[in-house]
Amino acid sequence: MRRPGWLLSLTQHGEKPPYLLKCRSSEGFIIGTVALAVFTDMFLYGVIVPVVPFALEERSHVEHDRVQYWVSVLVAVYGAALLVFSPICGWLADNSSSRRSPLLLGLLALLGATIMLNVGNQIGIWIVARILQGASAAVVWVVGLALLADTIPQEQLGQAMGYVSLGMSLGILIAPLLGGVVFEHGGYDAVFGMAYALVGVDIILRLLLVEKKVAARWDPSMAGQKAVENISPSTETSTNPESSASPIAPYTRRRDRLPPIFSLLCSRRLLAALFGSLIQAAILTSFDSVLTIHAAEVFNFRSTAAALLFLALVIPTFFAPLGGLLSDKYGGRYFAAGGFLLSCPPFICLRFIQENSVSDKVLLCALxxxxxxxxxxxxxxxxxEISRVVEAKEKSIQANGRPGFGPGGAYAQAYALFNVAFAGGCMVGPLLAGFIVQERGWSTMTWVMGLLDGVTAIPSFLYLGGWVFGKP
Incomplete structure (x- = not known):
């Protein structure tokens, strides 16, 4: 009698499967763990946003007229570190056998950065801590998103990324809210008490996570469609309707012979996605360096009241998974372009927030x-889109008689490029918004950032999913 696959696997490996293996390697658990990892990273990035302007004066004795400068610098240093470390992490992740171990190492770096921010009272220490935070974020984003691309089928990836986007947005936007409230009522150390508790939960989940390719050692049925495709790319290519309809081309394009990260950069689809990611990150993080200070100047808000303003940005992020689901079904072109285009007018209208009145406070929250x-x-x-570009590129290379991106694929390197774009946004957004406010005022900043927001809709519409006027 033929033995079941799981029993055969156990016999071959000679060991019992880990406890709750199916649950720990399920798509839902992996999505939740990656989303929480992103949330933790962005929470620790943003929890000090409403705290820093006051802590710089009270703990580091920075002069009041230099606070805006150092706030912008500290926010931008994080983005710079993320930019530098992302390509390195991408290459290492695609050439390593595990996604889980780098995630744990990144968490240790994040813990070290949190301790330094907690005990440090000098600008130099805070800058080093923000560099460590950026390095940790590079690991979390590159490896975490590559793990999702390894695990989730392409037709469901948009919705999965929606949950990651939700974790990111909540981390960026709810952290200042909680940071401001806790700082005002509990003090500086209490803010980092929240951070340590969150890191502890994150450590537990990352230790529990089991990758599908690891779970397949005990139960091959857990490998999933993605794992089978990655193991046998030649089989997948031969059975794909598009590839079977076209003979293998005798000529290989020069771009297909480049290292994966440079080959991917030749894709206009990918460049459009990266540019959109850069601007979106710049728009969101621009609030970190200017909103708290503007609210303090116009409404005389302290950290708690200023932090509550971020709640208006937090609540709508719960629609991100819905956006991912709709983009999976109807294509992401229209939702990405429409989102940028429609967010332009309310951003420009922020210029009207100039008086300490109830109407201005309500208008600010609504905008x-x-x-x-x-x-x-x-x-x-x-x-x-980034994952789909990688898959399309690999199929194109295989159709030309080459082996593709290798056994490790190129998902991590593709998301390293995304990280570079996101880091560029985190670096440019706060600096641009902060310096415009300082030199030209709040009103000029709002129309500059709003116009940039609207212009980004153009490449998103033209290139996401392929050239809009080309073949579908």
Missing amino acids: LALIGFFLSFTFPPFMA
Whole structure:
């Protein structure tokens, strides 16, 4: 009698499967773990946003007229570190056998950065801590998103990325809210008490996570469609309707002979997704360096009241998974372009927030909510598009008689490029917004950033999913 696959696998490996293996290697658990990892990273990035302006004066004795400068620098240093470390992490991840171990190493770096921010009271220490935070974020984003691309079928990837986008947006936007409230009522150390608790939960989940390719050692049925495709690319290519309809071309394009990361950069689809990711990150992080200070100047808000304003941006992020689901079904082109285009007018209208009145406070919250709602539909299509470009590129290379991107694939390197774009946004957004406010005022900043927001809709519409006027 033929033995079941799982029993045969156990016999071959001679060991019992880990406890709750199916649950720990399920798509839902992996999505949740990656989303929480992203949330943790962005939470620790943003929890000090409403705290830093006051801590710089009280703990580091920075002069008041230099606070805006150092706030912008500290926010931008994180983006710079993320930019530098992302390509390195991408190459290492695609050439390593595990996604789980790098995630744990990144978490240790994040813990070290948190301790330094907690005990440090000098600008130099804070800058080093932000560099460590950026390095940790590079690991989390590159390896975490590559793990999702390894695990989730392409037709469901947009919705999965929606949950990651939700984790990112919640981390960026709810962290300042909680940071401001806890700082005002509990003090500086209490803010980092939240951070340590969150890191502890994250450590537990990352230790529990089992990759599908690892789970397949005990139960081959857990490998999933993605794992089978990655193991046997030649079989997948031969059975694909598009590839079977076309003979193997005798000529290999020069771009297909380049290293994966440079080959991917030749794709206009990918460049459009990267540019959109850069601008979206710049728009969101621009609030980190200017909103708290503007609210303090106009409304006389302290950290708690200023932090509550970020709640208007948080709530609409719950629509991100819906945006991912719709983009999976109808294509991400229209949702990404529409999100940028529709968020342009409310951003420009922020210029009218100039008086300490109830109407201005209500208008500010309404405009922030509209911006958050429309932008929540932009990120999932970009992250799903990156994975689809990698898959399309690999099939194209294989159709020309070459082996593709190798056994490790190129998902991590593709998301390293995404990280570079996102880091560029994190670096440019706060600096641009902060320096415009300092030199030209709040009103000029709003129309500059709003116009940039609207212009980004053009490449998103033209290139996401392929050239809009080309063949489908």
